[in-house]
Amino acid sequence: MSEISNNKKIYQSSELLNLIKLDVQKLGRPYHKLPKLLKSCFDLIDVNFVCYFLKKYRMNISLEDIQFNADCVDKNVEVYGNEAGHIGFDLDRFLLLNILNDYYGLNRDDIASVLPNLKSSDELTQSNIVPSKTEERLKNKLGIELSQIILNQEKFGKQLESRTEHSVMIGKWAYRISFILAGGKGAFHLFLDSGNVDRLLNALRHPQEFGTLKSYTVLTKANGGQGASTNMLETLPVKLYGKLSSLTLTLSQLMELKKGRILPISLPDSIPLFVGKQQIFSAMIAEDRGKLFFSEFQDITSEIKHD
Numbered sequence: 001m002s003e004i005s006n007n008k009k010i011y012q013s014s015e016l017l018n019l020i021k022l023d024v025q026k027l028g029r030p031y032h033k034l035p036k037l038l039k040s041c042f043d044l045i046d047v048n049f050v051c052y053f054l055k056k057y058r059m060n061i062s063l064e065d066i067q068f069n070a071d072c073v074d075k076n077v078e079v080y081g082n083e084a085g086h087i088g089f090d091l092d093r094f095l096l097l098n099i100l101n102d103y104y105g106l107n108r109d110d111i112a113s114v115l116p117n118l119k120s121s122d123e124l125t126q127s128n129i130v131p132s133k134t135e136e137r138l139k140n141k142l143g144i145e146l147s148q149i150i151l152n153q154e155k156f157g158k159q160l161e162s163r164t165e166h167s168v169m170i171g172k173w174a175y176r177i178s179f180i181l182a183g184g185k186g187a188f189h190l191f192l193d194s195g196n197v198d199r200l201l202n203a204l205r206h207p208q209e210f211g212t213l214k215s216y217t218v219l220t221k222a223n224g225g226q227g228a229s230t231n232m233l234e235t236l237p238v239k240l241y242g243k244l245s246s247l248t249l250t251l252s253q254l255m256e257l258k259k260g261r262i263l264p265i266s267l268p269d270s271i272p273l274f275v276g277k278q279q280i281f282s283a284m285i286a287e288d289r290g291k292l293f294f295s296e297f298q299d300i301t302s303e304i305k306h307d
Contacts, residue, residue, distance in 0.1 A: 039066055073171055074191065081165045085193040097135070176190070271283050271285055273294065
């Protein structure tokens, strides 16, 4: 006699699994594969975000997670149009103000004077403080540029240009994609209509060059691995660590240290930069808007003197 399987076939409403419900008009269209498709581009999108925010706003922002919700209703978003249809954009206002802080050089006291007694993103979202024109302009700019970074990945084919649509009002979206930033810095959300979802899913039916692991492997073999290796290196995220200064103290001097004492330390002319524990470059220290930056990079191999 065979054993009875413990796998449930019927669930109570409170025990339902996290499923994506497909409407009749979506049958035959792999909407459920969109999360996997976009997460396959996670590393490339993360690198693009890091370069974008560092270059334009001098902010150290990286991507932590991508979350997906189907059939979302939201009317309070920025709406843009492209050749595939319409997209929407929204971001945490707390994140927007932090970007303004770094972009325009505002300090925390200035933000606190505008938004008193608000210490978290949730409190800020629930507040009734009207956004300024500067916030609205920056939000519109971020929406256009970030949406193009996400939707114009190489595997999605022809690049599309986003344009602001002031006269269009859309309440229901096929998908909401939430990009969660590392370090609790907030999130921004991209809304897609069915036309833009179909454009992304078209990459599954007609994969572009480097679009899938299979085509990537074939191209690697055809080029002797050179083209693929170059592409991997160019998109590899790297963090540089610099040793600004050091001071040698005896044990007796260390024991005599007290809170508030100032130690004279001078910065060297050239700062060694490391990737992990290996020194790769040396650089100069530059100051701009109260922040320190590495500049004038020099390869250490060019500094080696031969007898």
